[in-house]
Amino acid sequence: MxxxxxxxxxxxxxxxxxxxxxxxxxxxxxxxxxxxxxxxxxxxxxxxxxxxxxxxxxxxxxxxxxxxxxxxxxxxxxxxxxxxxxxxxxxxxxxxxxxxxxAQPSGEATQALPSVSPGIQRRHTLPASEVRPLNAQDAVSVFEIEREAFISASGECPLHLDEVRHFLNLCPEFSMGWFEEGRLVAFIIGSLWDRDRLATEALTLHKPRGSNAHIHVLAVHRTFRQQGKGPILMWRYLQYLRCLPNVRRAVLMCEDHLVPFYRKMGFKVLGRCAVTVGALTFKEMYYPISGHAYMRRNSEAIRFPNAPLTLPPARANDR
Known part of the structure; x- marks a missing residue:
């Protein structure tokens, strides 16, 4: 129902x-x-x-x-x-x-597009290692390294801050600095001198017509010492001097305990230096800037074939 x-x-x-x-x-x-x-x-x-x-x-x-x-x-x-x-x-x-x-050629159109992640793109950085002439902006960094290197050892600086700026403004082409990631780690400051032996005036003067490259100071930052940077920078500086047409010798004065160091780089002793700083005395050393590389590229005999090539007279200590 x-x-x-x-x-x-x-x-x-x-x-x-x-x-x-x-x-x-x-x-x-x-x-x-x-x-x-x-x-x-x-x-x-x-x-x-x-x-x-x-x-x-x-x-x-x-x-x-x-x-x-x-x-x-x-x-x-x-x-x-x-x-x-x-x-x-x-x-x-x-x-x-x-x-x-x-944009690709027809043969490459079938290739897969490379995937670039923003996280792995290379960022713009300073060069890892750079050697270049110094300028007036580098004077403070130069003096800080020099003061720590020389005052702790001998109590005197070869160049004070005003003298560093003076040479970097007057003849920056005779200076060389080694930079790592924008930081100065070693440097050389030089100038030209027009006599065979150094005198007190050579500490502050630059003679543009001179034929001797006077090396005032070579210094390395304390963090980068015992790594061979000093001899490497000096070798590059001497090779650079070979490209300058008027330079015949590189001269410097150093204390007695540094003579073996410069001997290893090819310098020879000229004798006792006439320059003294307080109670400090120095040995004068030289390095001949001559040879086939110099004669081939920068010799005056090539520039002026009729002019005789004049070199500084040899001394008894040179032999």
């Missing part, structure tokens, strides 16, 4: 006109419920279409439809900013990739 529902039992006792009105209301209510269910299911059913359109816009450069950007937020009439940024970024990547492929 079938049982009637409460609504059907009520219909049995209601007039016919009322029954028709109630039926039409039920049909409208059912349609409204069906429409709400479809609206709720629409974003989830079209999510795959949204992802597909985004992939096509990134890969093929197709513009993304405005209504697609609004599907995830149907109540908001404005597209989401993050979605617009992703689409714009995809277009830029696509354009860059296509431009690089078009």
């Amino acid at each position: 079938l049982m009637n529902t409460p609504e059907e039992e009520i219909d049995d006792y209601m007039p016919r006109g009322n029954k028709t009105q109630i039926a039409s209301v039920r049909v409208q209510k059912k349609k409204k419920n069906d429409g709400l269910q479809q609206e709720q299911l629409r974003p989830s059913t079209q999510r795959g279409d949204i992802q597909m359109q985004m992939r096509e816009s990134v890969t093929h450069g197709r513009p993304l439809k405005t209504q697609t950007a609004r599907l995830l937020c149907p109540s908001d009439s404005r597209p989401r900013p993050f979605l617009e940024r992703r689409v714009a970024a995809g277009r830029r990547v696509f354009k860059c990739a296509m431009s690089s492929l078009m």
Whole structure:
């Protein structure tokens, strides 16, 4: 035996006109419920279409439809900013990739594009090692190294700060500095002298017409000592002097305990120096700037074939 529902039992006792009105209301209510269910299911059913359109816009450069950007937020009439940024970024990547492929030859177009990460790009840095002439801006660094090297040993500086600036402004081409990552680690300061032996005036004067390169000071920063930087810098300085047309000798004065150090670099003893600083006395040494390299590139015999080549007279100590 079938049982009637409460609504059907009520219909049995209601007039016919009322029954028709109630039926039409039920049909409208059912349609409204069906429409709400479809609206709720629409974003989830079209999510795959949204992802597909985004992939096509990134890969093929197709513009993304405005209504697609609004599907995830149907109540908001404005597209989401993050979605617009992703689409714009995809277009830029696509354009860059296509431009690089078009720039390559046809045989290389099939190669994979190299991936460069910003984290592994080389940054701009100072050169690891550099040897160059000094200038007036380097005077303070020069004097700090010189003061630590000489005052701790002998109590006197070969050149004071004003004298360092004087020579670096007057004849910077006769100076040489060794820099590592922009830091001065060793240096040489020199000038020209026009006599065979050094005199007291040679400590402060520069003679542009002289033929002797007077080496005032060679110093190395305390952190970089015992590494061979002094002899290497001196060797480079002597090779540099070979390229100067008027230089015939390199001369210097040093204390007695430094004579073996300069002997190893090729210097020879001229004798006791006439210059004294307080109670300190010095030995005068020289290095001949001559030979095949000098004759080949800078000799006056090449510049003036008829002029005789004059060298300083040999002394008994030179033999």
